[in-house]
Amino acid sequence: MQISQGHEASMVTGQAVTFSLAEGDKIHVLHPQQIVAYRGSGTGRNDRLMNISGMYRKHKLIQSEISGPCQFVTALPPGFSMKSIKLEEKSDLLYDFRHLFFYSEGIQMQTRILKVKNMLITRDAIKMKFSGNGVIGILTQGQVCEQELHPTAPLYVDASSVIAYPENAKLELTVYGNHLASQHMNYHWKMTGRGTVLFQAGRENRKLESDINNDEGLFKRILREVLPFGNVLIK
Numbered sequence: 616m617q618i619s620q621g622h623e624a625s626m627v628t629g630q631a632v633t634f635s636l637a638e639g640d641k642i643h644v645l646h647p648q649q650i651v652a653y654r655g656s657g658t659g660r661n662d663r664l665m666n667i668s669g670m671y672r673k674h675k676l677i678q679s680e681i682s683g684p685c686q687f688v689t690a691l692p693p694g695f696s697m698k699s700i701k702l703e704e705k706s707d708l709l710y711d712f713r714h715l716f717f718y719s720e721g722i723q724m725q726t727r728i729l730k731v732k733n734m735l736i737t738r739d740a741i742k743m744k745f746s747g748n749g750v751i752g753i754l755t756q757g758q759v760c761e762q763e764l765h766p767t768a769p770l771y772v773d774a775s776s777v778i779a780y781p782e783n784a785k786l787e788l789t790v791y792g793n794h795l796a797s798q799h800m801n802y803h804w805k806m807t808g809r810g811t812v813l814f815q816a817g818r819e820n821r822k823l824e825s826d827i828n829n830d831e832g833l834f835k836r837i838l839r840e841v842l843p844f845g846n847v848l849i850k
Contacts, residue, residue, distance in 0.1 A: 616634065616635065616636050616637065616640045616642065616683070616719065616750065617634075617635040618632060618633070618634055618635075618699050618750075618752075619632070619633040619635070620632050620633075620696075620697065629690060629691050629692050629693045629694070629695065630690075630691045630695065630696045630697065631651075631688055631689070631690050631691070632688070632689045632691065632697050632752075633686065633687075633688050634681075634686065634687050634688075634689070635686045636655075636681065636682070636683030636684060636685050636686070637683045637684055638683055638684050639683065640682070640683035640684075640719070640720075641680060641681065641682045641683070641719070641720040642680075642681055642717050642718065642719045642720065642750075643678055643679070643680055643681075643717060643718050643719075643720075644678060644679045644681060644689070644716070644717045645665075645678045645715055645716060645717060646689075646716060646754075647662060647677060647678060647679035649689040649690055649691060650679070650687050650688070650689050651688055651689065651690045652687060652688040653685065653686075653687040653688075654685060654686045654687070655683070655684060655685025655686065655687070656685065659681060659682045659683070659684075659685045660679055660680070660681050660682075660685075661679070661680045661681075661682075662677050662678070662679050662680075663677070663678065663680065664676060664677065665677065665678050691754070694756055694757075695754055695755070695756060696754075696755055696756075696757075697716055697752050697753065697754055697755070698752070698753050698755055698759045699750055699751070699752050699753075700750065700751050700752075700753060701749075701750050702722065702745055702746070702747065702748065702749055702750070702751060703748065704746070704747070704748065706745065706746060707744070707781050707782040707783060707810065708744070708745070708779040708780065708781060708782070708810070708811075708813070709727055709742040709743065709744050709779060709780055709781070709782050710742060710743050710744075710745065710751075710753070710778065710779045711742060711743075711777075711778065711779075712741070712742075712743045714753045714754050714755065714778055715743070715751065715752070715753065715754075716752040716753065716754045717751065717752040718745065718749065718750070718751045718752070719749035719750045719751070720749065721747045721748055721749040722745050722746070722747045722749040722750075722751060723745070723746050723747045724743050724744070724745055725743070725744045725746070726741045726742070726743060726744075727741060727742045727743070727744055727782070728741055729741065729742065744782060753778055753779075753813075755778065755815040756815050757815050757816045758815070758816045759778065759813060759814075759815055759816070760813070760814055760815075760816050761811050761812070761813055762811070762812050762814075763810075763811055763812075764780075764781065764784060764806055764807060764808045764809055764810055764811070764812060765807060766807060766808065766809060767807060768807070769805045769806060769807050770805075770806045770807075770812065771789075771791050771803040771804070771805055771806075772803060772804050772806065772812060772814050773800075773801050773802075773803055773814070774788065774801060774802045774803055774804050775801055776814045776815050776816070777804055777812065777813075777814050778813040778814055778815055779812070779813040780804070780806060780810075780812045780813075781808055781809065781810030781811070781812075783808050783809065783810065784806050784807065784808035784809075784810065784812075785806070785807045785808050786804050786805070786806055787804070787805040788802050788803070788804060788805075789802070789803060789805045790802065790803060791803065791805075
């Protein structure tokens with residue numbers, strides 16, 4: 616299987632991804648409505664209903680199984696891009712299923728239940744562990760970054776930006792910095808352990824654009840920043 620990605624995704628144009636499947640290749644596409652062109656036998660695509668878990672996590676009903684030989688093109692919306700990740704037998708990363716765009720034949724999935732406290736704060740109940748030899752495709756907003764964990768020195772990552780982290784990692788939902796800093800930030804994962812964390816760097820682009828283009832009065836902006844819960848009470 617070969618995957619050719621178009622220009623880097625932008626907030627204006629999005630990204631096109633071309634898949635070329637050889638005889639014997641098979642992949643599962645979880646967003647089949649993004650397929651805009653297909654070349655191959657009409658019997659090479661078989662759509663089916665997702666299982667209940669998949670419907671709940673993806674808010675979709677249908678996924679496609681596509682077999683080679685064929686070629687097809689998917690179009691991702693503005694602001695989104697896809698990163699393909701080759702898995703090996705020893706991989707222990709846990710992923711948010713909502714980010715999954717496709718997976719190749721031979722990939723197995725197992726669910727991991729989060730702690731109740733983490734469920735309430737992140738509004739997320741499960742993570743998925745992928746194993747086996749194959750490739751998965753992850754949808755991201757902005758550039759994908761990788762950081763190595765340390766057994767004792769914590770790494771703080773915005774909880775809404777995390778794509779994947781090692782199953783062995785120790786996680787704690789928290790904020791950091793002084794009182795003003797901790798009051799005006801999203802919850803972060805405080806992570807220690809061994810392995811690599813993947814996170815997306817474009818998640819807060821719209822917030823930055825809003826801040827830059829915001830023409831509200833200076834006094835009002837100061838009040839929103841310094842008062843407890845000012846960003847909620849002062850509109």
